[in-house]
Amino acid sequence: MPHRFPLPPGSMIGVLGGGQLGRMLALAAARLGFDVTVLEPEPDSPASRVAALTLEAPYDDREALKTLAATCDVVTFEFENVPAAVVQQLETLGALAAPGKRPLAIAQDRVDEKEFFRSLGVATADFAAIAGPADIRAALPRLGGRALLKTRREGYDGKGQTWVEGEADAEAAWARVGKKPAILEARVPFVRELSVIAARSRNGEIACYPVGENRHEHGILRTTHAPARLSAATKAEVEAIARKTLEALDYVGVIGVELFELEDGALRVNEFAPRVHNSGHWTLDGCEVDQFEQHVRAVAGWPLGKTQALAEVTMTNLIGSEANDWKALAADPSARVWLYGKREARKGRKMGHVNRLKPFGEGDA
């Protein structure tokens, strides 16, 4: 397909992945008059039921990729584990992918990701690349004697990671992560986790949403509160990190950057997600232009939209059976309910979320 930007309404946007992020991207695209084609291996996916077309096929299915390349004006993804080879293949077939191969490749490897941030002068946890238990034993003293071992690739919501309790645990920890190439990270003594959702347009314009404060439970995001209460210096530093990251990656689209704040206010970047991000769901009810519309605007070559918060928002994920409380939530006037259309409320599965708004100034006396 020829790529001329800004894409006119009626253009087709391809989305790799049919989960809730793909679903909310499709809803945002529809509001702007775009159509969406979803590529997703699983049948009856959340995004497929709001997309103009769904290709139910593996991500590397050659025919499906050909169809995407032939029919989509731009192709994006809703998750970061799309094989880089797939994006390469799409580009070879003449498709335009956004954000491109490089952000995807870096985000897929935790060592590359940390080295990328270091190269920008952005502080991260101390770390070591691990190829076996000997590496763990060698790095552990420097990393504080107790450190977090994570597979370099894949793993999310706390999966594929384990604490190494000491040198004697090296062998067992290596087994616990499946004896896969890994990263060993020093413990970060953070007081809270922050994240920033930012976007970069095709013209290089950058916009940051107000910073969110995140709380996790069992490795899964539980709540985001935004705008977080921050010093002006911290806010400026978070935005500078987002800006540097977007520019270094020549990024197009929405990115989520997670950071740890230390007791003295210093920041350590944890990771970035080259996509819309769970900690940005508060924008769905808290901003005129939410992160999904912002991503669609960016990849379609439109100017970015406003990122100001209209109210304070607390976003709470509905995980597993919590979504069974939909009746009470439906009756709660303070709850803006979002449900993802997943058929089965499996343990740990993100089924929906709720945004609760508080007008600015209320209760601030």
Add this chain to the structure above:
Amino acid sequence: MPHRFPLPPGSMIGVLGGGQLGRMLALAAARLGFDVTVLEPEPDSPASRVAALTLEAPYDDREALKTLAATCDVVTFEFENVPAAVVQQLETLGALAAPGKRPLAIAQDRVDEKEFFRSLGVATADFAAIAGPADIRAALPRLGGRALLKTRREGYDGKGQTWVEGEADAEAAWARVGKKPAILEARVPFVRELSVIAARSRNGEIACYPVGENRHEHGILRTTHAPARLSAATKAEVEAIARKTLEALDYVGVIGVELFELEDGALRVNEFAPRVHNSGHWTLDGCEVDQFEQHVRAVAGWPLGKTQALAEVTMTNLIGSEANDWKALAADPSARVWLYGKREARKGRKMGHVNRLKPFGEGDA
């Protein structure tokens, strides 16, 4: 299908009609975890591209109606000209339609509609039922010598209506509306047109959005400004009219009621639409729960959502070629852009709309 309310997420909602109202209903349904099946005769309709399933068939297609009845937990419509026989057939097939046959039947006949309002003690324009030019000549003196002739059935956006300029014009006017059963309405010397979007739940709960002030051009809605500046008495009267109407019809869903305000503040009801309404599009960006979600909540047996305005909103329709200005609108940070995915920008066709928000208090000094 068995009907148990409130409908759980994952339920299927049928929508008769695949235009922009159906599209925005489908988007709202998806946010709450519902799926949508659209019945629409035209191929490639705006709603079909965001629906889980589309039945491309005439509204009275027996097989399509059987499928709707067998698979949908509730069936609703996006326009009021669905033949009442279709709703009857759906009900015979075991489907539940909301709002039901009676609001539809009354809204489809301008004389029945006016008589319905009269029966509630709600003032309308003076009128006469017309079966031929003799009726026009007979009624004209009582109606002020110059009056508006409209077909009793069908006609929207100013189509199917004409001014009768005097008794001598009776024959020609009768021909201009196609010699169809008609209504002759006295001119209403209104200072502005208002409308109210209201909803009634399955439990009889009623909620009104703030009243909107409408401006028409060439018979088509041009802008709605909401909340309209009204006296407390007028606001209360508008809400009382909406409430009476919903209760008298045992209504379930969202209704739009159009009214004329006279110089002395008196009101005359013009008509009601048994569906979501163009003059309620401001709620998409001006309220936590917009009219589309409100309608889905009501027909699904959920409690109604909040109707407070978060800001002052001016909604402007994009008609015909105006949608070609999408590039400028995309770049205008004050414009919340909604485009309907219609392939062809025909003259007079509603292609999208724009909401512009003004926080309360701004410029009110």
